[in-house]
Amino acid sequence: MSTPVLWDISKLRQLQELVGRLNAGGTVDETLQGVVDGVVEVAGFEVAVINHLQSDGMWQCIAVAGSDAARTQLLGVRQPRAVFDAEFAASERWGSLRFVPHERMPAGLSPGWVPDLNLSDDPDAWHPQDALFAPLYSPGGDLIGVLSVDLPHDRRRPGQFQREILQMYAAHAGIAIYRAQLMDQLIENEQGFRLAFENAGIGMAVLSLSANETGRYLRANTAFCHLVGYTEKELKAMTAGDLTHPDDLDTDLVNLHKAVTTGQRVFELEKRFQHAGGGSVWVAVTTSVIEDANGHPVSAISQVQDIGQRRALLETLARDALHDSLTGLANRRALYNCLHDMTFDPDAVAQAFVLFCDLDGFKAINDRCGHGFGDLVLISAAQRLSDRVGPAGMVARLGGDEFVVVAYAADVEALADRLTTTLVDLFVNGEFVGLTMSIGIASVREHTEPAQAIHSADLAMYEVKKAGGNDYRIAPSPLSETLEQS
Incomplete structure (x- = not known):
């Protein structure tokens, strides 16, 4: 009486071992082949x-x-879903199985193979055209495959125990196939990401956001390594903070x-x-x-684009917008910006003077x-x-031979006196062009309005x-002029 029980336990142990093999992490194709091999090995069917x-x-x-003839006839054959739907509709339900x-x-x-x-004549004998199916489901209940079995070892329609074995096996097989599909998809995604990552035309890097190594580089592509001059191995020993300019x-860091806290x-x-190699990018x-x-944030991927040329162009445009193209001095806009900014600094306003300078005799040199x-003379001047004037003041060119100095001089008259003779010994291309200057001074x-001082100095x-x-x-104070007129 005990022999059938021992046989049952043996089958369950075989089933357990087989399920373990199916979940060992093979590909989808390997897992599918393992499933059918397992049926022949454990479930009592030859095919x-x-x-x-x-x-x-x-x-x-x-x-x-289980059958070379079946493999030759069936492997690779494609059928519409309606074929299985029709067979399932005509089937008897044996639990989750369809007979x-x-x-x-x-x-x-x-009938296929x-x-x-x-x-x-035995009513329980297996007929060559009998069909037994075990639907295979994902953990979420989606139908992902159908396991078909044929030729029971005893040539009889399976009894309750054999059906239970097949049902349990099919349930585990569906999960194993689903896991293998996920693994294949992960591998495919990883390969796709790696190819896109490595061959991207812009720099890309993956950084850790783990508590003990936030900002450490985990991966870096070729474009990123070329951009910063470090190898990927060197970058993996660094953090984003190590690479970032101190300013x-x-x-x-913010x-x-x-990224970690919000x-x-x-x-x-x-x-x-x-x-x-030095410098910054x-x-x-x-x-x-x-x-x-x-x-929870675990890592971050950065796309990094070299904008050095764009930044240089923007800086050039910004400089050109505020500088005279011939002399490199501040231009009219920069001068008025400077005077406007003074309105927010009473101390600067109290000490500032505007000196409007015009070169004496420049027109004659330009004509001759x-x-x-003449441009060379202006550049030298x-x-x-x-x-x-030095770094404490500002020199701007308004146009032609007109220059404006903004100075914070305690003795502005001494500065003006020095400026009038600044060009008296000027040589340009070996030719003497000594010039003097006429200067008007106004207190800001x-x-x-500070800009009004320019007009007073001009007069x-x-x-x-x-x-x-x-x-x-020195221009008279607007207040004193008003008093005189009154």
């Missing part, structure tokens, strides 16, 4: 076939075990902190990386945070020697003025011109 549901909705025979007796096989359906089997580090998941910024960085299954030579403090300069030039004159 097993799996039809796998394809992405286009068709069923395809992927794996066959289609030969007499209930839908008319017009091809039919074993060479002698017919028997940009605070912004970088973003990393936000819900923000995408960051964009422009910053500088320190190049391995301007880059535009877009960083996306990667979460784990619980929504030409505009090209601009350099002399800048040197004489004495004007309601004072013209008074010097009328008197013969080579001198300076």
